[in-house]
Amino acid sequence: MKLAVSGKGGAGKTTISATLARVFAQQGREVFAIDGDPNPNLGVALGISREALANAPMVPKDIVRDVYDDKGVQHMELKESLESLRERYAIEGPDGVHLMFVTGLDHAGQG
Amino acid sequence: MRGVSSALTGNGNQISLLDMEASIEHLGRATPQGVDALLVVVEPYYRALETASRIAPLARQLEIPRLVTIANKVRDAEDSRVIREFCKAHDLDLVIEIPFDEAVRDADRQGRSLIDVAPNAPTVTAVRTLAGMLA
Numbered sequence A: 001m002k003l004a005v006s007g008k009g010g011a012g013k014t015t016i017s018a019t020l021a022r023v024f025a026q027q028g029r030e031v032f033a034i035d036g037d038p039n040p041n042l043g044v045a046l047g048i049s050r051e052a053l054a055n056a057p058m059v060p061k062d063i064v065r066d067v068y069d070d071k072g073v074q075h076m077e078l079k080e081s082l083e084s085l086r087e088r089y090a091i092e093g094p095d096g097v098h099l100m101f102v103t104g105l106d107h108a109g110q111g
Numbered sequence B: 001m002r003g004v005s006s007a008l009t010g011n012g013n014q015i016s017l018l019d020m021e022a023s024i025e026h027l028g029r030a031t032p033q034g035v036d037a038l039l040v041v042v043e044p045y046y047r048a049l050e051t052a053s054r055i056a057p058l059a060r061q062l063e064i065p066r067l068v069t070i071a072n073k074v075r076d077a078e079d080s081r082v083i084r085e086f087c088k089a090h091d092l093d094l095v096i097e098i099p100f101d102e103a104v105r106d107a108d109r110q111g112r113s114l115i116d117v118a119p120n121a122p123t124v125t126a127v128r129t130l131a132g133m134l135a
Helices: A013-026 A042-046 A050-054 A082-089 B002-007 B024-028 B046-061 B077-089 B102-110 B122-134
Strands: A002-007 A030-035 A064-068 A074-078 A098-101 B014-019 B037-042 B066-074 B094-099
Touching: A002 A013, A002 B046, A013 A030, A013 A042, A013 B014, A013 B037, A013 B102, A013 B122, A030 A042, A042 A050, A042 A098, A082 A098, B037 B046, B046 B066, B046 B077, B066 B077, B066 B122, B077 B094, B094 B122, B102 B122
Parallel strands: A002 B014, A002 B037, A030 A098, A030 B014, B037 B066, B066 B094
Antiparallel strands: A064 A074
């Protein structure tokens, strides 16, 4: 299941995202929390130490490539496997939540 | 981000959860395309509600299967009334109201996770209910 959380800044989306991630993880789900905010604080809200966050890698913007479906609509796909991505870029938080930083990735392929 | 969130769902036990940039333009660039549900968090303030009302049509354009609205920081019956009326008027599916919660501020001040600081806080309890609705 893929979920995205949006809303005006300050409305509480990061607290809700982090709590939802932890709740799902405590239920035994494998959770990938993706921080797409330019001022990332999802890690702290998940309960990950500042030391771990300071060393967290950013998923590079060139990790995706543009592909076109048979209707000519542009999509993005990963250049490498999920497992490889997780091993290289995810940091693990409480309850086994995987956190990845992908800020700015959506700009890829925009021209 | 689309590519990442699209790929992070190899089996039914996996959940990917994208905490998006706040700005509306971000959604306009189709970032969450391919997600199963978009959760829009609102507060009982006009500008937060207005943001939600602008996100909704974009989400529908992107054909996101499920669009749900979460009311946050609801202090009293009047807050609740304002949000309910706004959501009704703008055809927003309000699924849960989370009360204003001092524990959130405490956790923020300590730089810790809310669920660690106050596992039974009203916000955590509400999010457990939300998780049940989404799963």
